[in-house]
Amino acid sequence: MPALKDSPTLTELTDPPISDRAIRTTKSDWLNLAIRTLITDGIDQVKIQVMAKKLNVSRSSFYWFFKSLQDLHDQLLQNWLNNYTAPIIERAMRPAPSINRAILNVFECWVDERLFDPKLDNAVRLWARRENAVRAVVEEADNRRVDAITAMYSRYGYDAENALIRARVLYFMQIGHYTLDIQEPMDARLSHVPAYLRAFSGQEPELEDIKHFDAFVARAAARNGEI
Structure with missing residues (x-):
């Protein structure tokens, strides 16, 4: 830059x-x-x-x-890249008994802002529209995240193209949700989780998977003082 x-x-x-x-x-x-x-x-x-x-x-x-304002900008961008990309990759790589449980591991990032801050993500993307060097870092982050989710699908038997397209749909749908600033209560979001899982995996979710995810959401809400 x-x-x-x-x-x-x-x-x-x-x-x-x-x-x-x-x-x-x-x-x-x-x-x-x-x-x-x-x-x-x-x-x-x-x-x-x-x-x-x-x-x-x-x-x-x-x-x-x-060293300079540019140094601060560079470190600000690197902080975003590291702190909000690693959790997505870690959860996509986490062992799980089924593809739906694996997807729910990634979903943890969408309900806990300690793992992924949508406001900061949007702010960085707005910044990237003005500076090509920032845009390159955002593209790097998107590619690393999508690659990890693609690899997740591949582990559960999806062929290369199917894994890539499902990963893109899962990831870019969520990023678009944040970009559009859709206001949806958490209860409403959680009510759609089984349908999302069917759409993203093509498989029927197990009740135990949903309960496991709901428990994570409750713990995250308690940490954030929301309940």
């Missing part, structure tokens, strides 16, 4: 080595604020001066943690 013109001034570089205000912040503070800002306001507002004001620190403290 091209370097952005947001480097420290001579005055900022000659500030005291570590001020009291700088000590109060960490790299995670800056990165987490950048993520929240990207979600709520877009990449244009992920600026050093804007974030420094929100953190109540000097602008120069930013450079203790990042």
Whole structure:
């Protein structure tokens, strides 16, 4: 990605080595604020001066943690790629007694925002429409996720083309659901799970599989304070 013109001034570089205000912040503070800002306001507002004001620190403290604004942008993007791609791949690779149980393992990412944050995913995709380098990272993420789900289908006997198309339908349907910002209560979503499984696998789901998934959803909701 091209370097952005947001480097420290001579005055900022000659500030005291570590001020009291700088000590109060960490790299995670800056990165987490950048993520929240990207979600709520877009990449244009992920600026050093804007974030420094929100953190109540000097602008120069930013450079203790990042080389430049571009460095922050790069790390923000890498954070998204790693933290919200690995859970999908792990669940697609997780051993399961049936294809429907395997699909439900992937579904865990769609109901627990610790595993997949749809707001952040949408924000990154909006960013990618403006920058080709970001678009390349998004395409990498999509390819890695779809490849893992394709391999999941292949393990249960689906031929190569069938596995790929089912993986694409499963994954891109969910991404489209988030992109369209469809508002659907969790109870309604859960009521459709058996039908989704029939559509995605072509096989009748077992009641035990549904109960297993419902229990995961309940635990996730409890952790998030939703119940």
